[in-house]
Amino acid sequence: MPDPLSHGSCHSIRVRGLVQGVGFRPTVWQVAKALKLKGDVRNDGEGVLIRLAADQNELAAFVQNLRNACPPLARIDTIECQPLDELVSFDDFSIAASAETDIATGIVPDAATCPDCLADIEDPPNRRYRYPFTNCTHCGPRLSIIKQLPYDRAYTSMAEFEMCAYCQAEYDDPADRRFHAQPNACPDCGPQLSLIWADGTPIMLDDEQDAIQRCASLLKQGRIVAIKGIGGFHLAVDASNEDAVAELRARKLRYGKPLALMARDLDMVRSFCKVGEIAENLLLDRAAPIVLLEQKENAAELASAIAPGQRRLGFMLPYSPLHSLLMQELDHPLVMTSGNLSSEPQVIDNEEALQRLSSIADAFLMHDRAIINRLDDSVLHLVDDRAAVLRRARGFAPEPLPLPAGFETAPDILAIGGEVKNTFCLLEHGQLTLSHHIGDMENPKQQKDYRRALDLYASVRNFEPQRIALDCHQGYFSTRLGETLAVEQDCLIDAIQHHHAHLAACMAEYALPLDHGPVLGVVLDGLGSSEEGELWGGEFLLGTYQGYERLAHFASVAMPGGGKASYEPWRNCFAQLRELGGWEQISADYADLEIIRWLGKKPLTQMNAMIERGLNAPKASSAGRLFDAVAACLDMCRDQVRYEGEAAMLLQAHAEEAFVRYSETQIEPYEKELQRSCEEQSKEPLVLTWRPLWRGILEDLRSGKDRDLIAARFHQTLIVVIADLATELAQSHSVKKIALTGGVLQNVILCEGVAARLRKSDLEVLIPRLFPANDGGLALGQAMISAARAIAASKTA
Structure with missing residues (x-):
């Protein structure tokens, strides 16, 4: 990389990173002006290119000041400086038009409304008072509206909205925070809202209510409203209205899966959930994600169908002016679930929304700014x-x-x-x-x-x-x-x-x-x-x-019915219990247990034949199917899952209840069993089998133990078995770093427990945080x- 303090009176300064559409060029302009330097700055395919007339000390000061003044949405990866081949005469410092070159810069994510824009829409004298598409270079849509780079208005869905004189003046002024804010607009020249019934007829407004206020009235009445946001449509309903939430689930055919919530502010979230400093920062982050938070025991009431059987609720705060204005009209959180039919992508187009969602929504709050890229809400949780x-x-x-x-x-x-x-x-x-x-x-x-x-x-x-x-x-x-x-x-x-x-x-x-x-x-x-x-799924890899x-793996167990076993947990339960010594023996030994009698009503002769003959019953070392089997055994999710991961999530929720109610000594792990090859130098992987665990679960059921406690003992067993085997393998292969990943390790109890036990052996634990551990x-x-x-x-x- 060239020396950033290269000699010469004219310099080319290349800035790479997330530096387009975030107010970076005006920041460069302001830094140069403050230092009384001359030159110019432009966007191009690689990021930002600056030409600067400066001596060595001035250049050093410029680079340092630029790093210190980096705008909130920007990220500087590198600043590369080198002398210009020939001297250029500059009259002042200016912002030049973008250059179209090969693309090597990143696209900036959409960002939640900044405090300054929130102040604008709440200030009656401001010309953007209550305007739901207010934004600046510090906030607003980016990826959702972009068609190509460089990030200029002509290449976004804002191209069709010609700016009025006032907006154009802001856009052209380097000292204004809306300088080259590509979605810049106001009520006179920008996108507009419309509120219509599901049959396409407009909803009449009066002088007392605008479209957002009328939408809030509909929600208070228990109506379901499809709301077009930044990245797609949401289906919204009053989260405190039991009947309205149940109706939304029935119309959308979404039974059981937790529903996301939007609250007006942090105080509203705190009335339902525990919100520590870390969670607070996440909720207030410019990404405005959904954050999974532990419910309070004596929380304000929400509809019981929001997150059945779960201890956590997914909350987000308003991330656009439209959402902020809407939530100001409401005293309760809103359910804000994806606007789609079951298993389909979220709807982003107005006409498609009316076609696809009219059987679900009573009304539509839409706007005429096109969404180019569909964006679901991001979801985070806390681990360690x-x-x-x-x-x-x-x-x-x-x-x-x-x-x-x-x-x-x-x-x-x-x-x-x-x-x-x-x-x-x-x-x-x-x-x-x-x-x-x-x-x-x-x-x-x-x-x-x-x-x-x-x-x-x-x-x-x-x-x-x-x-x-x-x-x-x-x-x-x-x-x-x-x-x-x-x-x-x-x-x-x-x-x-x-x-x-x-x-x-x-x-x-x-x-x-x-x-x-x-x-x-x-x-x-x-x-x-x-x-x-x-088929793998419970793996210890040295890589x-x-x-x-x-190096090792969970024991491979049949999945009778193949793909059906991923949706019908009882099939995995039968296959796991069968591994204890055959179904006839187990059903005789534990004939008094409810799970044995329940399974006896299923076509087990057929299931057994499939497994014995290897017909549509592939073996898998799956950790996920083990969770399914235990959840079925404990009658938490038995016949069929309503959404992916339901059985495991319910099992975790029941275990969390036990960890609150029982002492550590009461939550003892079951015995473990590890199969090793008889040959001393064998390269065959070690195999974790679960026979002692299953015997322990069945004995606990026979003795009348609380199923929450059994769920907790199951988790504790996995923590001890996984961590101890990982420690043994790390030591025998002289490894210090252990990665805990895969969708099952998004289970907070399991991940935190294994990580804590590994750290006691001075091992470094890597847990995916910036990117999902799942697929x-x-x-x-x-x-x-x-x-x-x-x-x-x-x-x-």
């Missing part, structure tokens, strides 16, 4: 008193992650991601750009949305991959799409093992370099395919970016592994 992302979308995506050291020569790579909670990843220009949350790939509409998003990211960045990394599971839509794209674009294909990708993603987040030694990955999830087509070794982070790891392979191949070529 620190934030961890569960879903990365609005407010976070697509902020890039710098590549770790050693990957400088990596080719451009597209990583396709997995089948559920899908994201894709672009590796280029020394950084990783993980897409916003796309969702599950089972629905054709979701598949179409995935392809549209992929095309847009590639178009925005002029991206043409040389390699395509995909999951080695041949049944995934994303895998088949990746193979098709590789043919279309003449790319090499890298098939990546699912759990290795989870491990590599965590390593990348912690910036471990290419030449870093092995890390022990404890990767627990539902299902993932090995290279040989086996680098280049490869891995499977939402899979593409990140795929890209890293493919890059490592490409670099290795280039060295041997």
Whole structure:
């Protein structure tokens, strides 16, 4: 990198990072003006380019002051200075028009309304009083409205709104916080609201109420309103209205899955949940995510159907002027759930909303600014008193992650991601750009949305991959799409093992370099395919970016019915109990137990035959299916799950109840069993079997133990077994870093318990925080592994 204090009277200063659409050029202008320096600044495809007439000391002061004055939404990755080849004469310091060059800069995420804009909409004399699309360079939409880079108004959905003289003057004034704020608008020239009934007829307004106030009145009456926000439509209803929430669930066919909530302010959130300093900062963050918070025991009343059986509620604060103005009219939180039909992507278009959501919503609060990129709300929770992302979308995506050291020569790579909670990843220009949350790939509409998003990211960045990394599971839509794209674009294909990708993603987040030694990955999830087509899900991997070794795993147990076992927990319960010595023996030994009698009414003869013959009953070392089986045994979620992860979430909630009510000595782990090869030097993986655990659970049920206590003992057993085995493996392989990842390790009890036990052995624990531990982070790891392979191949070529 050139010396930032290069000699010469004229300098070229390249600033890379998130520096477009965030008020960076006016900041440069202000810094230069304060130092009485001359030159110019412009946006281009690589970020921001500054030309400056300055001596060595002036240049040093400029660079330092620029770093100190970095705007709130900006992120400076590098500042590179070098002398200009020829002297340029400047009359003053100016802001030049953007230059269209090859794209190498990042797109800034959408940001919640800043305090200054909130003050504007609450100030009656202000011309933006109660205007729901108020924004500036410190806040407002970014990714949701962008069509291509550089980030200029002409390349956004604001292009059709011609600014009035007042807005144009702000836009042109470097001293104004709305200088080159691309969505800048006011009531006279910007987007407008409309409030209509589900049949498309306008809702009449009077002098007493505007559209937002009338919408609030409808919500108070128990109506369901579809509200168009920044990244898509939400379905909103009064969260304190039992009948209205139940009606929303019935119309949307969304039974059981927790519903997100929006509160007016922190005080409203505190009336329902415990909000510590860390949670408060997350709620107030510019990303304005949904944060999962523990409910208070004597909290104000909410409808019981908000989060059935759960101890946590997902709250967010208003993140746009529209939401802020609406919440000011209400005394209760709103349910704000995605505006979509079950399993379909969130609706973003007005006409489509009327077509798709009119059977759910009574009314629509819409606006005429087009949403270019659909963005779900991001979701976070707290692990070890620190934030961890569960879903990365609005407010976070697509902020890039710098590549770790050693990957400088990596080719451009597209990583396709997995089948559920899908994201894709672009590796280029020394950084990783993980897409916003796309969702599950089972629905054709979701598949179409995935392809549209992929095309847009590639178009925005002029991206043409040389390699395509995909999951080695041949049944995934994303895998088949990746193979098709590789043919279309003449790319090499890298098939990546699912759990290795989870491990590599965590390593990348912690910036471990290419030449870093092995890390022990404890990767627990539902299902993932090995290279040989086996189903894995409870894995202990010793790995680098280049490869891995499977040191241990959960015992593989049949999944009778194949895919059905992922949705019907009783099937996994039967298969697990059968492993204790055959169903006939177990059903005889525990004939008095309710679970045995209940299972006896199922077609077990058929299930048994399927397992014995290996017909549609693949074996899997899945941690997720183990949780399902225990939840079914304890009658927490038995016949069928209503949403992915329901059984495990309910099991965790019951265990949390026990950890509050029982002492540590009462929550003793069950016995453990570890199978080792008879051969002393065997390379066969160790196998964790769960026979003692299941015997303990059945005995506890027979003795009448509280099922909350049994759930807690189950968690405690896994904590001890997983942590002790990981410690043993780390010591025997001289490893100090252990990554805890995979969707099952988003269970707070399990993750915190294992991490605490590992740290007692002086092991460093890596927990995914910036990117999801679930399959939402899979593409990140795929890209890293493919890059490592490409670099290795280039060295041997």
